[in-house]
Amino acid sequence: MKTRRIFAVSAAVATAAFALISCGGDKDEQTFDRALLVGKWESVSTPGDFYRYYDTPCDSRGATGTEWYTGDSVTETDVLTGNGNNTLKWSLDGAKLTKMYYQVSHGAFDLPKYYTIIELTSTMLKYKDDVTGSLKSFVKR
Amino acid sequence: MRKFWKIFGVSLGSLAGVLLAAVAVVMWIVLTPNKLTSIVRTQAAKFLTCESRIDRVEATFFSTFPKFGLRVDNMLLINRMAGAPSDTLLRVGEVGGSFDIMAFLRHDRIEISDLRLIDGRVCIFTDSAGRANYDIFGPSDTTSVPADTSALSLYANLNYLALKNIDVSYVDRQSDMGVELRSLSGRVDGAMKGEAIDVAVTIKPFDLAFLTGSGDEALKADIKGLAARVTAAMAGDTARVGLEAADPFSLSLSMGKDEYLHEATARLRTQAWADLAAGSYRIDSLALTLNELPLGLKGTVAMPTEGAIVADLAYTINEWPVERLLAMVPAAYASYTEGLTATGLLSSHGTVIGPYDEEHMPVVNVGLLLKNGRVRYHGLPFTLHDVNGDVEVCADLQNESISYVKVNRLAVRMPHSSFRVAGTVDRLYTDPRTDLTTDFDIDLSELNPMIPNDLNTTLKGSLVGRVRSNVSMSQIDKMDVEKMRLSGRLTFKELDVQYDTLSLRSARSVVELAMPNPKPATPATKFLFARLLSDDLHAETNGMTAMLADAAIDLAVSDVRDTVRMPSMIANFKIDRLYAAMDTINVAIAGPAGTVSVAPQRNNQEQPRLSLKYNCSNLLAMLGNDKVEAHNAFVNSDILYNSNETEFVKQIIPRGSFGLENGHIAMSSLQYPIEIPAMKVAFSPQEFNIDRARVKIDRSDFSLSGRLTNLYRYIRGDSLLKGDFSFTSDSTDVSQLMSLTSGIGDASASTNKQSAPTASTEPAPAPTTASDTWPFMVPKGVDVTLHANVRHGMYGPTVISNINGDVRVRDGVLALDKLTLSTPGADMQMTALYESPRKNHLFAGIDFHLTNVEIDQMIRMIPDLDELMPMLRSFSGKAAFHMAIDTNLDSMYNVKMSTLHGSASIDGKDLVLMDGETFTEIAKMLMFKKNTRNKVDSLAAVFTVYRNEIDVYPLLVAMDRYKAVVAGRHNTDMTFDYNISLVETPLHLPFNVAVDVSGSIDKLKYSLARSKYPEFYRPAWRREVENKQLEIKQMIHNALTRGVVKKQ
Structure with a gap:
């Protein structure tokens, strides 16, 4: 009986260990056309939450992206004429979308956010949050 | 007249000669009337x-015995001359006389003792060539005169001459003169022996007309009923x-069409001497009464040469009733006295001394004395009474320098007022100049009837x-005011002036003027000086009231009419109390004093410089419930004005200083009153230099000093207003100061504070108070730095000590630069930005450091931290906290x-992990031993904030013999997604154990x-991603801790 119990535990631990070890490996090697990302996007789940990606810098600080949520009474003009808050620099490496947000207090783009693009068309953008894995969808505006 | 009497005497002598000739004929040839008449006729024809x-x-x-008498009836002499009023030279009804026959017989003399002329008319005429109609005696015919009669002489010894009803007409065209005597009757007693005359003439009333000149210069005198004894x-x-002429006679006098006297009643008495050879006459006395107005005259008149008169006359007029004088005013001048009624007694005395000819005029001295006059004029609403005057006039038409009018006294009283004038008037003939002193005591209410109704003015009080x-006179004509000399002192008592809506009252005010x-x-200010001394002066108009008490105001000005030169003015004032009110505005000032002056600028005479020196002991201004109060306020300022500049800021260039003590400002727009114990500020076109300014606002008490610069460019809109101040405070309520300075320089903010928001999407806030309705709007257009040194700063319930650092406001941006602060449990450093681009879109950026703080206190200080990093609640101990x-x-x-972005790091050592349900659950799953000490050796957490996502970067937690890496995310809605990976354990497990905490x-x-992080803190085993994460974490940490000031 004791032997059976030890075996059962060992088997469970081995299974769990295998399961834990085997979960880590898969990688997404997809690539997307960055040109498709340039433009104004609106969150599907939060209407009024806009994101714009520029191909070239849009302000003197070198930002290439802006965000504004009209639900918070913020306009695109507020962002473009403001002090850099809600501006970012973005980069796309394969499917890896990195956004470095501008921190006014530091005067630098030093606040990173990492996403993995799942779908990018001329009208639709979907990416996954690398921390939580949650999906976010956007439509081109 | 002299000529007339001469002619008259000659005529009379001639007539007597004719008569004597006739009597001689009668005496020598025929004594019968017929023969005598014939003889006389014959002889007359020979002589005439x-x-x-x-x-x-x-x-x-026999009837005239022993004298021989002769009587001639109806004697007529006709001598026609062109231009003569009559051909008849003489017409006499009866001529009679007697002569001494014995004198004739003994001494060959004809002595006429009596002569009478009855019912006659004599018409004497001299034409313009000097030919006279009485020149009727032909040339002597020596051949016809007997030789023995050559010794015969005519000796006139006239004892008696009687005239009865004789008319005499005398016309002298050469002298342009005529005399008409009508009904002349009288008698002459006395002797006329040869050229010696000693007669007494009694003339019964007769009429006399005298005419000389012609046209408008024709002088005509009519005397009627003149009876005289001469x-x-x-x-x-x-x-x-x-x-x-004791009995009154009528006298009329006219010149041209103007009648000066009309049948005036006159009396005359005179005594005079004449030296005919010298042409000198002396009037011992002359008393003329004209309409019962007496005139006395005496003196001498000499005519040394033809056409020259030298006079030395003195006259006296004694108490002439003025009303009679007015009644005698010629009709031509009646308009001047129309509506004038006057009484009083006028006396005068004077002299006329000096030669009168074509080159000379005598000096006339006249003294006038008016007593007890009363004047009523239709233009005056009251009667002038007690009019008394004493005036001297000296007139020398050839010497203006000694000619003058001297008013010794001229006094006039109205029912309740009086005037007195004294002084002189000289330069009478060229430019009359007055030097008068006028004293007056006026009841101003008496002037009201004379004020035009359209002025809507009433006066009360006394002056x-x-x-x-x-x-x-020329100064008046040319309005050469600058050459006039005027001075005076006017004292108003109980003054009450109503002019339209303006009311002016004063119990006693004195105005002094000097020009x-x-x-x-x-x-420059020599033109006019004026001084106002007022015990109290009240002015009121259209709801505005002003009061001055014990005021002394001096004003000196240049000629303000000079449009070429810039006027100058200096006003000194010292007032004990000043009060002004309008609507809900009230201003009370105690002891205002100072000087205001305007003068041309030294380097630009065409432009003015305004100087102001002002101080007062107390100032209180109220607008409704708003109140401003100050002691010992002062302003010293020079302002240069340049009208050539088009911009206002260039037109006015001020320099100076101002200050006050114990200032107190309480306004409804201010949540708390402002107290200013002391302030002194110097200013110039470029800067304000606050030498010292102590301010108290509720719990705030600070001193401010420093400079505000760039004023000129700021006002022009070219640049920011720059300031650099030291802000030293024992206690400062930060939120109050923010509320106080909110919105300065932001036109939209100040506008919106009072009205609805504009077309922006901003919803209108409920208008409660400025502080809770509007956020702090950072002043725009300014770049001001405060070097703060605050011992105790309060923000809400938080009290922060020893605040040091710079607070800078730059054109809508508020920056706190490395501000160090202390609380009982922590030392803080903060760099912060605050912007207010629009009311509903503010920005706050905070770079905050707590270098040594108890974690639980840190959470109390920053409650939001619990939301950002709830795991902190599980730790106890000291940590360093950095957050941006x-x-x-x-x-x-x-x-x-x-819009929320941020990053933070917490570094702690020897922390205690508080036991709790979460820790128990995790420890159980990670197979912690039950005796594991809950002390965390070190903690180095970095996390970022993006919107509602808080990412915790992998951090190693070492506790007892366990090490775990914690990473993941939680959201502001308090949902979690963490992974805790055990990287060291005493259990020596063959696999890596981790726990996901979610929900x-x-x-x-x-x-x-x-x-997820089995090798995270094992450099040899780290993968690329893990290294990147550590780099990012280190970058964030470095960014957060960069610039932290280490406490000394």
Whole structure:
């Protein structure tokens, strides 16, 4: 009986260990056309939450992206004429979308956010949050 | 007249000669009337060149014995001359006389003792060539005169001459003069022996008309009913004449069409001497009464040469009733006295001394004395009474320098007022100049009837004063005010002036005037000096009220009419109390004093410089419930003005200083009153230099010093207003100061504070108070730095000590630069930005450091930290906390989560992990031993904030013999997604154990999971991603801790 119990535990631990070890490996090697990302996007789940990606810098600080949520009474003009808050620099490496947000207090783009693009068309953008894995969808505006 | 009497005497002598000739004929040839008449006619024809007619000549002897008498009836002499009013030279009804026959017989002399002329008319005429109609005796015919008669002489010894009903007409075209005597009757008693005359003439009332000149210059005198007694004596060239016309006679006098006297009642008495050879006359006395107005005259008149008169006359007029004088005003001048009624007694005395000819005029001295006058004029609403005057006039038409009018006294009283004038008037003939002193005591209410109704003005009170004036006529004509000399002192008592809506009242005020200014402070202000001394002065108009008490105001000005030169003015004022009110505005000032001056600029005479020196002991201004109060306020300022500049800021260039003590400002727009114990500020076009300014606002008490610069460019809009101040405070309520300075320089903010928002999407806030309705709007257009040193700073309930650092406001941006602060449990450093681009879109960026703080206190200080990093609640101990947060805020300072970005790090050592359900659950799943000490050796956490996502970068937690890496995310809605990977354990497990913690705070899920960071803190084993994460974490940490000031 004791032997059976030890075996059962060992088997469970081995299974769990295998399961834990085997979960880590898969990688997404997809690539997307960055040109498709340039433009104004609106969150599907939060209407009024806009994101714009520029191909070239849009302000003197070198930002290439802006965000504004009209639900918070913020306009695109507020962002473009403001002090850099809600501006970012973005980069796309394969499917890896990195956004470095501008921190006014530091005067630098030093606040990173990492996403993995799942779908990018001329009208639709979907990416996954690398921390939580949650999906976010956007439509081109 | 002299000529007339001469002619008259000659005529009379001629007639007597004719008569004597007739009597001689009668005496020597025929004594019968017929023969005598025939003889007389014959002889007359021989002697006379004119036509003559004698009706009858009768010689008398017995009736006139022993004198021989002769009577001629109807004697007529006709001598026609062109231009003569009549051909008849003489017409006499009866001529009679007697002569001494014995003297004739013994001494061959004809002595006429009596002569009478009855019912006659004599018409004497001289044409313009000097030919006379009485020149009727032909040339002597020596052949016809008997030789023995050559010794015969005519000796006139006239004892008696009687005239009855004789008319005399005398016309002298050469002298342009005519005399008409009508009904002349009288008698002459006395002797006329040869050229010696000593007669007494009694003339019964007769009429006399005198005319000389022609046209408008025709002088005409009419005397009616003149009866006179004349005594005359002439011996040689000396004559004495006495005349008395005691009974009144009528006198009319006119010149041209103007009648000066009309049948005036006159009386005359005179005594005079004449030296005919010398042409000198002396009037011992002359008393003329004209309409019962007496005139006395005496003196001498000499005519040394033809056409020259030298006079030395003195006259006296004694108490002439003025009303009679007015009644005698000629009709031509009646318009001047129309509506004038006057009484009083006018006396006068004077002299006329000096030669009168074509080159000379005598000097006339006249003294006028008016007593007890009363004047009523239709233009005056009251009667002038007690009019008394004493005036001297000296007139020398050839010497203006000695000609003058001297008013010794001229006094006039109205029912309740009086005037007195004294002084002189000189330069009478060229430019009359007055130097008068006028004293007056006026009841101002008496002037009201004289004020035009359209002025809508009433006066009350009294005015007592003296005015001296030295003014010439030309100065008045040309308005050469700068040359006039005027001075005076006017004292108003119980003054009450109503002018339209303006009311002016004063219990006692004194106005002093002097022109020119006797003591000018500058050469330019010599034109006029004025001084107002007022015990109290109240002015009120259209709801505005002003009051001055114990005021002394001096004003000196240049000629303000000079449009070429910039006027100058200096006003000194010292007032005990000043009060002004309008609507709800009230201003009360105690002891205002100072000087205001305007003068041309030294380097630009065409532009003015305004100087102001002002101080007061107390100032209180109220607008409704708003109140400003200060002690010892002062302003010293010079302002240069340049009208050539088009911009206002270039037109006015001020320099100076101002200050006050114990200032107190309480306004409804201010939540708390402002107290200013002391302030002194110097200013110039470029800067304000606050030498010292102590301010108290509720719990705030600070001193401010420093400079505000760039004023000129700021006002022009070219640049920011720059300031650099030291802000030293024992206690400062930060939120109060923010509320106080909110919105300065932001036109939209100040506008919106008072009205609805504009077209922006901003919703209108409920208008409660400025502080809670509007967020702090950072002043725009300024770049001001405060070097703060605050011992105790309060922000809400938080009290922070030893605040040091710079607070800078730059054009809508508020920056706190490395501000160090202390609380009982922590030392802080903060760099912060605050912007207010629009009311509902604010920005706050905070770089905040707590270098040594108890974690639990840190959470109390920053409650939001619990939301950002709830795991902190599980730790106890000291840590260093660094945080940088950027976010936009709405008008209520609520965070706009979509704009929230930030990063933070916490470094702690020897922390205690508080036991709790979460820790117990995790420890159980990670197979911690039950005796594991819950002390965390070190903690180095870095996390970022993006919107509602808080990412915790992998951090190593070492506790007892266990090490775990914690990473993951939680959201502001308190949902979690963490992975805790055990990287060291005393159990020596063959696999990596990890736990996922997820779910909400109320319902956490714990599950075994794959270890995400099995080698995270083992450099040899780290993968690329893990290294990148550590680099990012280090970068964030470095960014957060960069610039932290280490406490000394």
